[in-house]
Amino acid sequence: MTALERTAPKTYRGFSLPKIGVSGWVIAGALIVSASAMAPVIQNSLMTTQGRNLQVLEGQHTTLRIEIRQLEAEIARLVSVERIARRASEIGLVPGASTIFVTIGEAGPEPPKIPAEHLLEHSEPGSGLAP
Amino acid sequence: MAHQRAKRTSRVWLPAIAFTVFAVLVLARLVQVQILQHDQYAEEARSELYSSDTVFARRGAILDRNGFLLAMSMDTWDLYVASRVWKDDKTARSAAEAISEATGHDATYLRTLVKESGLVDVLVARDVPYDAGKALLDANVPGLVGLPNTVRVHPAGNLASSVIGIIGADNTGLTGIEAWYDSELLGTPGRVIFERDTTGSPIPYGETFTTEPVPGPDIILTIDRRMQFTAERSLQRAIEKHDASSGAIIIMDPQTGDILALATHPRLTFNTLDLSDPKQVQLLRNSAVSDIYEPGSVMKIITAAAAIDAELVTPSTTYEDTGIAYVFGVPLYNWNNGVYGEQTMTGVLQQSINTGAVFMMEKLGVGLFHQYLDAFGFGRTTGIDVSGEAAGLVRRPTDPGWSPVDAAAQSFGQAISVTPIQLVTALAATINGGRLIEPRLVKAMVARDGTRDELSSQVIGQPISPETSAIMRSMLGNVIDPGWYHPGKPHLYSAGGKSGTANVPINAGYDDTQIVSFAGFAPLQDPRILILVKLDENADLVTGTEAAGPIFAALVDEVLGYLGIPPDIEQVAAR
Known part of the structure; x- marks a missing residue:
């Protein structure tokens, strides 16, 4: 019974942290500080990504511009008089013996487009210089 | 026990004077470097840090009176090799093979050319077609550097060749219309200034200042x-x-x-x-x-x-x-x-x-x-x-x-x-x-x-x-x-x-x-x-x-x- 008579041990009270009042303002402040710290990093990262994208797009622009130029040169080569004359000769065409002129009252067809880069960009459709 | 008093001596001033003189010299040198010769050293620092390149403008085209192309400039690459990268034989061999395949130049000739030139950057191929050159550069061939250039092409063949004339390797007109209207056709070259690393290569995302080249105008001939x-x-x-x-x-x-x-x-x-x-x-x-x-x-x-x-x-x-x-x-x-x-x-x-x-x-x-x-x-x-x-x-x-x-x-x-x-x-x-x-x-x-x-x-x-x-x-x-x-x-x-x-x-x-x-x-x-x-x-x-x-x-x-x-x-x- 001795044991039963023993008094219950004293409750250990321990060290308790002082209560701090955590308000919404403090959380907001912490978030702002964190965001401010992260902002330059994020901004820098975004700029780098955008810069990279821009560089890629510029590269594509250059490549396309060069391809356009290559196509222009190819068109010019294909429509060259020398090539057309050679091709006509290869398929057995010969110059006409005589030219027949017919006077008609209607307006003629629109002149063909000029296959020059700047004129394609800046002239109205169908505009061209009279030969 | 009595303390023995140190004997007075003037030698203690010697290091003090020496340090003072040294400090004055350092200060004087700083004044010289930082103030008197500031501009010179700043320029030297800039030239160490920055490099620049001329970007040639695209030469204007020559067209007949109806707008058909007779002469135009196409983009190409001039390929250079950094010779010190090719000091390693194995690297040089594989790189030369790659360049040889794209340009048609003999690989052995390329290696010899780079080895014997004595230059830092050696021109190995001029006016390589744009597509072929870009493929090579994208393949990161060791030591290979490409500089953009242009080559004159004549889509109409030799038509009016004596009128049009020719241009030299530096893209300036030598004869005919190319010579007479050279200053107009040439346009205004641009300039790129960029930060570079110790090998002279541009630093990715480093500071770059670019003056865009202004292409020359196209010339419309009276020729039909x-x-x-x-x-x-x-x-x-x-x-x-x-x-x-x-x-x-x-x-x-x-x-x-x-x-x-x-x-x-x-x-x-x-x-x-x-x-x-x-x-x-x-x-x-x-x-x-x-x-x-x-x-x-x-x-x-x-x-x-x-x-x-x-x-x-x-x-x-x-x-x-x-x-x-x-x-x-x-x-x-x-x-x-x-x-x-x-x-x-x-x-x-x-x-x-x-x-x-x-x-x-x-x-x-x-x-x-x-x-x-x-x-x-x-x-x-x-x-x-x-x-x-x-x-x-x-x-x-x-x-x-x-x-x-x-x-x-x-x-x-x-x-x-x-x-x-x-x-x-x-x-x-x-x-x-x-x-x-x-x-x-x-x-x-x-x-x-x-x-x-x-x-x-x-x-x-x-x-x-x-x-x-x-x-x-x-x-x-x-x-x-x-x-x-x-x-x-x-x-x-x-x-x-x-x-x-x-x-x-x-x-x-x-x-x-x-x-x-x-x-x-x-x-x-x-x-x-x-x-x-x-x-x-x-x-x-x-x-x-x-x-x-x-x-x-x-x-x-x-x-x-x-x-x-x-x-x-x-x-x-x-x-």
Whole structure:
């Protein structure tokens, strides 16, 4: 019974942290500080990504511009008089013996487009210089 | 225990003084570096940190009058190899193989070139096509660096090559339009300044300052590619038929001075041009503007125009041809030693009578005759916009060894040397109302923003009146249509013109070889084209009328038909 008579041990009270009042303002402040710290990093990262994208797009622009130029040169080569004359000769065409002129009252067809880069960009459709 | 007091000594000041002196020196050096020589060191630091490159602007294109491309610049790469990267044999071997596959250069040759050059960056391939070069650069071949460049291409082949001219390896024009308009075509080069690492390579995402290059404007020629092709083909055939050594054909709009076609033979070929061959170097010269020759009887047109304008003769003025004209006792004969009896001035042109030309010159007198030659622009450049133009030679009374016979000979095209372009310019004035117009090869420039700058024709003189010009058209029409067969008469159009046949002058007289020509225009009353056909040293020795006349006639029919001008010879038009 001795044991039963023993008094219950004293409750250990321990060290308790002082209560701090955590308000919404403090959380907001912490978030702002964190965001401010992260902002330059994020901004820098975004700029780098955008810069990279821009560089890629510029590269594509250059490549396309060069391809356009290559196509222009190819068109010019294909429509060259020398090539057309050679091709006509290869398929057995010969110059006409005589030219027949017919006077008609209607307006003629629109002149063909000029296959020059700047004129394609800046002239109205169908505009061209009279030969 | 008593402390022993340290003995006083002055040595302690020595390190203090030494440190002070050192500090002063450091300070002085800092002042020198940071303040006095600040700019110099800042510049050195910048040059260490930054590197720059010139970015050449794209050279403007050259187009014909209807906008068809004749010359343009295509993007290429110049490939360099950083030689220190290739110090490792294995790296060098694999890199050289990769470059060899793309460029066709021998891999061993590339390795030797880089090894023996002694340069930091070695140029291994120039003007590599853009696609091939980009593929190589994207493959990160060790040590390979590509610099953008351009190469001139000619989509229409060698058409008008002597007019267009060539450019050098540094993209500057050397001959022709390329040289004359070089500063315009070249544009404004740009510049890139970038941060670099210790090897000199740009630092990715480092600071970069770029001045964009401004491409040169495109140049629109007065040349029509169809007419140019027709002229070149006609000339080629004529050279073969008459076994001539060379020749030229010029087609001009006499109302504006526009050169519609300018063909020369031989001509340079862009792809096979070898400047180490002296014969090919000769081809860089445009013979139609650079080479002089005695025009022969074509010059009688000028003599007649002068005499009529001075109101000393009319087309119907007559004189008696005896086959010989004596000038200061020197006999001058007709071209075929013919005797034509009484002749009008129109007859003089029709029969090409030398004594008749001398008759008109004597009416004018040497002074007035030379005034007219000057007014027509002989003896000076026409101002055509292409490099290498010659002024021609006109012997004058002030020249050493002058003789009045010289003036007489000049009246029928000897003792005077002209360029084909000079003659065409003068002849245009005789039929276009008397206006001497500066010939031109460029009619407009188009900037990259589409702004078009039209270049206008320049009237530079009025050697004869419009009335004289009308008379000349009629007289020259009678030359081609004399009432009998004339090889220079077109089938479909009225025309006027005159032939010329002149022996080639040598030191002590004249050679047996000859230069034949035919100059004419059509239609007769409203000339749209003026054509000069010239053949040099034709081995068959036929005259200008026989050799060059038919070429002129065929060209008139073809070119005016191409221009959409209805025929004005009734019986043919009606068929």
